[in-house]
Amino acid sequence: MESALVLVIGVMVAAGVYLMLASNLLCYLFGLILLSNAANLVIFVAGRLTRAVPPLIPKGQEAPLEPVANALPQAMILTAIVIGFGLLAFTLALVVACYRELGTIDSDHMRLAEPPPKRGEH
Amino acid sequence: MDTEVHSGDQPPTGWGERIWSLALLAFPLGVTLWLLSLIGPVREHAPLVFGVSWVPSLGVELNFLIDGLSLLFGLLVSGVGFFVALYAKFYLRGHPLIQRFFFYLFLFMLGMLGLVLAGNLITLFVFWEITTIASYLLIGFNHEKASARRSALQALLITAVGGLALLAGLLLLGMVVGSYNFVEVLAARDKVHSHALYLPILILVLIGAFTKSAQLPFHFWLPNAMAAPTPVSAYLHSATMVKAGIYLLARMYPVLGGSEAWLLTLNIVGAVTAVIAAILAMRQTDLKLALAYTTVVALGILIMFLGSEASVAIAAAITFILVHSFYKAALFMVVGIIDHQTGTREITALGGLGKRLPITFVIAAAAGFSMAGFPPFLGFIGKELKYEGALAIAEEPTFVAWAAVFANALMVAIAATVALRPFWGRLPEKLQSVREASPGLWISPLVMALLGLTFGLAPALIADTLVGPAVTATMGREESVSLKLWHGINLPLVMSITTFALGVLAFYLQPQIRAFLNWIAKWLPANSDTQWDRGLDLFKRGAALHTRHLQHGILKHYLAAVFAVASVLLLWGLMRSGGFDMAVNWERLTVKEWAAMALVFAGSLVAICTRTPLTAICSLGGMGVGIALIFLFFGAPDVAITQLLVETLFLVLIALTLHRLPHATEVSGTGFRFVDALLAVSVGTTVSLTILAVLQQPLISPTKEYFELAAVPEAFGRNIVNVILVDFRALDTFGEVVVVLVAAVGAAALLRRKLKPRVSLADTKKEQT
Numbered sequence: 001m002e003s004a005l006v007l008v009i010g011v012m013v014a015a016g017v018y019l020m021l022a023s024n025l026l027c028y029l030f031g032l033i034l035l036s037n038a039a040n041l042v043i044f045v046a047g048r049l050t051r052a053v054p055p056l057i058p059k060g061q062e063a064p065l066e067p068v069a070n071a072l073p074q075a076m077i078l079t080a081i082v083i084g085f086g087l088l089a090f091t092l093a094l095v096v097a098c099y100r101e102l103g104t105i106d107s108d109h110m111r112l113a114e115p116p117p118k119r120g121e122h
Numbered sequence: 123m124d125t126e127v128h129s130g131d132q133p134p135t136g137w138g139e140r141i142w143s144l145a146l147l148a149f150p151l152g153v154t155l156w157l158l159s160l161i162g163p164v165r166e167h168a169p170l171v172f173g174v175s176w177v178p179s180l181g182v183e184l185n186f187l188i189d190g191l192s193l194l195f196g197l198l199v200s201g202v203g204f205f206v207a208l209y210a211k212f213y214l215r216g217h218p219l220i221q222r223f224f225f226y227l228f229l230f231m232l233g234m235l236g237l238v239l240a241g242n243l244i245t246l247f248v249f250w251e252i253t254t255i256a257s258y259l260l261i262g263f264n265h266e267k268a269s270a271r272r273s274a275l276q277a278l279l280i281t282a283v284g285g286l287a288l289l290a291g292l293l294l295l296g297m298v299v300g301s302y303n304f305v306e307v308l309a310a311r312d313k314v315h316s317h318a319l320y321l322p323i324l325i326l327v328l329i330g331a332f333t334k335s336a337q338l339p340f341h342f343w344l345p346n347a348m349a350a351p352t353p354v355s356a357y358l359h360s361a362t363m364v365k366a367g368i369y370l371l372a373r374m375y376p377v378l379g380g381s382e383a384w385l386l387t388l389n390i391v392g393a394v395t396a397v398i399a400a401i402l403a404m405r406q407t408d409l410k411l412a413l414a415y416t417t418v419v420a421l422g423i424l425i426m427f428l429g430s431e432a433s434v435a436i437a438a439a440i441t442f443i444l445v446h447s448f449y450k451a452a453l454f455m456v457v458g459i460i461d462h463q464t465g466t467r468e469i470t471a472l473g474g475l476g477k478r479l480p481i482t483f484v485i486a487a488a489a490g491f492s493m494a495g496f497p498p499f500l501g502f503i504g505k506e507l508k509y510e511g512a513l514a515i516a517e518e519p520t521f522v523a524w525a526a527v528f529a530n531a532l533m534v535a536i537a538a539t540v541a542l543r544p545f546w547g548r549l550p551e552k553l554q555s556v557r558e559a560s561p562g563l564w565i566s567p568l569v570m571a572l573l574g575l576t577f578g579l580a581p582a583l584i585a586d587t588l589v590g591p592a593v594t595a596t597m598g599r600e601e602s603v604s605l606k607l608w609h610g611i612n613l614p615l616v617m618s619i620t621t622f623a624l625g626v627l628a629f630y631l632q633p634q635i636r637a638f639l640n641w642i643a644k645w646l647p648a649n650s651d652t653q654w655d656r657g658l659d660l661f662k663r664g665a666a667l668h669t670r671h672l673q674h675g676i677l678k679h680y681l682a683a684v685f686a687v688a689s690v691l692l693l694w695g696l697m698r699s700g701g702f703d704m705a706v707n708w709e710r711l712t713v714k715e716w717a718a719m720a721l722v723f724a725g726s727l728v729a730i731c732t733r734t735p736l737t738a739i740c741s742l743g744g745m746g747v748g749i750a751l752i753f754l755f756f757g758a759p760d761v762a763i764t765q766l767l768v769e770t771l772f773l774v775l776i777a778l779t780l781h782r783l784p785h786a787t788e789v790s791g792t793g794f795r796f797v798d799a800l801l802a803v804s805v806g807t808t809v810s811l812t813i814l815a816v817l818q819q820p821l822i823s824p825t826k827e828y829f830e831l832a833a834v835p836e837a838f839g840r841n842i843v844n845v846i847l848v849d850f851r852a853l854d855t856f857g858e859v860v861v862v863l864v865a866a867v868g869a870a871a872l873l874r875r876k877l878k879p880r881v882s883l884a885d886t887k888k889e890q891t
Binding site: 053074097105 | 730
C-alpha cells in the first residue's frame with residue numbers, strides 16, 4: 001500500500017518543482033508548500049505505513065499491548081510541520097516586502113544585487 | 123631608473139627604528155654564534171633534533187633538525203643576514219617606512235631559518251610559505267610604483283603555486299613513508315623509490331623547487347624582483363631565498379634522489395636554465411639586472427650538479443653555494459653603493475669611478491675575481507670542483523660539461539662588466555662630485571669579499587667543518603671533502619683556462635654581443651614576461667566568463683541547477699546501490715484511503731494548472747486536508763490535527779496577503795514551460811524511485827522499541843509521540859520554537875518597514891533593455 005502513496009509524493013514533488021521554477025514569486029511560494037508537504041510524507045512513508053492503532057499506551061500498562069504505529073517519524077513530522085510553517089511565513093513576508101520595495105513579484109525583474117551585464121562588458 | 127636613495131639631509135632616527143634595527147642585528151648575530159658553536163657537536167653526532175608537539179592528532183610536530191646541510195644553510199641565512207641588515211640600516215637611513223622594512227626583513231629571516239632548520243615536512247612547508255609572503259612584501263616595498271606591485275604579485279603567484287604543488291608532494295611523501303619526520307623520511311629511500319606514487323611526488327616537489335629557485339620556465343620573476351630595495355636583492359634574491367629550492371632538493375636527495383628521472387630532469391633543466399640565463403644576462407645594461415640573471419645562472423648550475431650521484435659533484439654544489447653567497451651578496455651591495463652615490467645603475471652612464479670610490483672598487487674587484495673564478499679566491503676552488511663534478515656527471519650526458527664551461531665563460535664576462543667597467547675609463551662630467559660611501563655601507567660587502575679571499579687561501583677552514591658535513595648529510599653517507607687551491611695540471615685546469623679565454627673575449631665583444639642579442643629579440647614573438655601578462659589576462663577573462671554564466675542573477679536558473687544536480691546525484695547513488703530492482707507493492711487500499719490520496723493528487727494538479735491565485739490556494743487547501751486524512755488513516759491522529767491547523771492558518775495568511783499584491787491576480791501568464799516540466803517530472807520520478815528503494819530495505823529501528831518501552835517507566839507519559847517531543851527530544855523541540863520565533867521576528871521586521879520603493883518596476887525594466 002506504500003506504492004500508491006509513493007506515486008502521490010512523486011506527483012507532489014514534480015508539481016512543487018514546476019511551480020518553484022516559475023518566475024512569479026507567488027507560484028514559487030505555492031511550490032514551496034507542496035515540496036515541504038511532500039517531504040513530510042517522505043518521512044512518514046520511510047517509517048512504514050501501518051493501519052495499526054496510534055502509538056498510545058493503555059492505562060495500567062507499561063508498554064503497548066498490540067503493535068502500534070512508528071512514533072518517531074510522527075514526532076519528526078510534527079517538528080517539521082511547525083518549522084515549515086515558520087519558513088513559509090517568512091517567505092511570504094519576503095514576497096510582500098519585495099513587492100513593496102521593488103514594485104514587482106516577478107523574480108526575473110529583481111536584478112538589483114546582480115544586475116545583468118551591460119553590452120560590451122566582460 | 124628607480125632610486126631608493128636617501129642621502130643628504132637625514133632626519134634623526136626615531137626610537138622605533140633604533141629598537142628594530144638593534145633587534146634585527148642582534149637576532150642573526152645570536153643565531154650565527156649559536157650555530158657556530160654547534161659545528162663540533164654536529165660533526166660528532168649529527169643530526170641534532172629538538173622540538174615540541176604541535177598538532178598531536180595529526181602526528182605533526184614543530185621540531186627542528188640540525189645536520190651538516192641545515193647548519194651550512196642556517197649559517198648563511200643568519201651570517202649573511204647580519205651583514206645585510208647592517209648594510210640596510212645605513213642604506214635606508216631616514217626612509218619614512220624603515221620600521222616596516224625591518225619588520226619584513228625580520229619576518230623573512232625567521233621564515234628562512236625555520237625552513238632550513240625544519241625537522242619535518244609540515245614545519246618545512248609552513249616556513250616555506252612564510253618566506254614566500256615575506257618576499258612578496260619586500261619586493262613590493264616601494265608600493266607607490268606600479269612595477270614594484272606587479273613584480274611582487276608575480277613572484278607571489280609563481281612561488282605560491284609552486285608552494286601548493288610542494289604541499290601536495292610533501293603530503294604524499296608523508297603518506298607513503300607513514301611519518302612526516304625527516305629522520306624517518308630520509309631513511310625510507312627504498313620504500314619511496316619502489317612506491318607507485320614516487321613519480322607524482324618527485325614531479326610535485328620539483329615544481330616547488332623550480333619555481334622558488336627560478337628555473338626555466340619559471341625564471342622571469344627573479345629579475346623582476348629587482349624592484350625591491352638593493353639590500354633585499356642582496357639577501358633574498360642571491361644568498362638565501364632563491365636557494366630555498368636548492369636546499370629542498372639537497373634535503374630530499376637521500377630519499378628522492380638518484381633515480382633516472384631525478385638525474386635527467388635536474389641535469390637538463392639546470393643546464394638549459396644556466397645557458398639561457400647567461401645569454402640573457404649579456405643583454406642587460408642595468409648592473410642589478412645583469413647580476414639578477416647571473417643568479418639564475420648560478421641556480422641552474424646548482425640544480426645541474428644536484429642531478430648527480432658522484433660525491434664530487436655534490437661537493438661542488440655545496441662549495442659553490444658558499445662561494446656564490448659571498449660574492450653575489452658583496453656585488454649586489456657594491457651596485458647598491460654605486461646607485462646610492464651616483465644615482466644610476468646604467469652601465470653606459472658609468473665609468474672612471476675607481477678614483478672616486480677606491481674602497482668600493484677594491485671590494486668589487488675582489489668579489490668579481492671570486493665570481494670569475496680567479497685564484498686565490500674561493501671562487502677558483504669552487505670552479506675547479508665544478509669542472510671536476512661536471513666531468514663526473516659528463517660520463518653520461520656530455521652537455522653538462524659544455525653547459526658548465528659556456529655559462530662560466532659568460533659569468534667571467536659579466537663579473538668583469540659589473541666589477542670593473544664602472545670603475546675604469548673616463549669619468550663622466552655628471553659624476554665629478556661623487557664621494558666615497560660611508561663605512562656603514564662598505565663594511566658589509568668588504569667582509570663578504572674578505573671571506574671569499576680567506577676561505578680561498580685557507581680552504582681547510584671550511585672543508586671539514588662546513589662542506590664535508592653538508593655533503594655527508596646530502597648524500598646520506600659518510601663523505602670527506604678536501605678543498606685545494608692547486609690540483610696540478612689536469613683537465614679541470616685546462617677547462618678553466620679555456621673559460622677565462624672565452625670570458626675575456628666575451629667581455630671585449632660585449633657591446634656587439636648585446637646588439638646582436640637585441641636584434642634577435644626583436645624577431646622573437648614574445649618573451650616569458652609578456653606571456654605571463656597574457657596568461658594572467660586570459661585567467662581574468664575566464665573568471666569573468668564563468669561568473670557571467672554561473673552567477674547570472676536569475677533565481678529560477680539557480681533553482682533549476684540545484685534541482686538538476688540533486689536529482690542526478692540521487693540517481694547516481696541509486697545505480698551504485700543496486701539499481702532499479704524494486705518491488706511495487708499495490709496491496710489493496712480501502713475506498714477512503716484512495717479518496718484521500720486522490721484529493722492530494724487532484725490538489726497538486728489543480729495548483730499547477732490554475733491561473734488565479736485564489737483557486738491555487740483552495741486546491742492547496744484540499745491537498746492539505748487529503749494529507750491530514752492520510753495521517754489519520756495510518757495511525758497518526760496528532761500529526762493529522764497539527765497538519766490541518768497549520769495548513770489552514772497559512773492559507774488564511776496568504777489569502778489575507780493577496781490584496782497587498784495587486785499584480786498577483788494572474789499567477790502563470792507565461793503558459794506551459796516544457797523544459798521546466800521535464801526537469802520537474804524527472805525530479806519527482808527520482809524521489810519516488812529513491813523512496814521505493816528505501817522501502818526495499820527492512821526497517822531496523824531499535825529506537826521504535828526503545829521509545830515504546832521507555833515511555834511510561836522513564837517519562838511517565840502514555841502518548842509516545844508527545845513523550846518524544848517534550849521529553850526524549852525536548853532540545854529539538856526547543857530549537858523548533860526558536861526557529862519559529864526567529865521567523866516571526868524576521869517577518870515582523872520586514873513588514874514594518876514603511877519605505878518608498880527605491881527602484882520602480884519601470885526602472886528595472888529600462889535597465890534590462
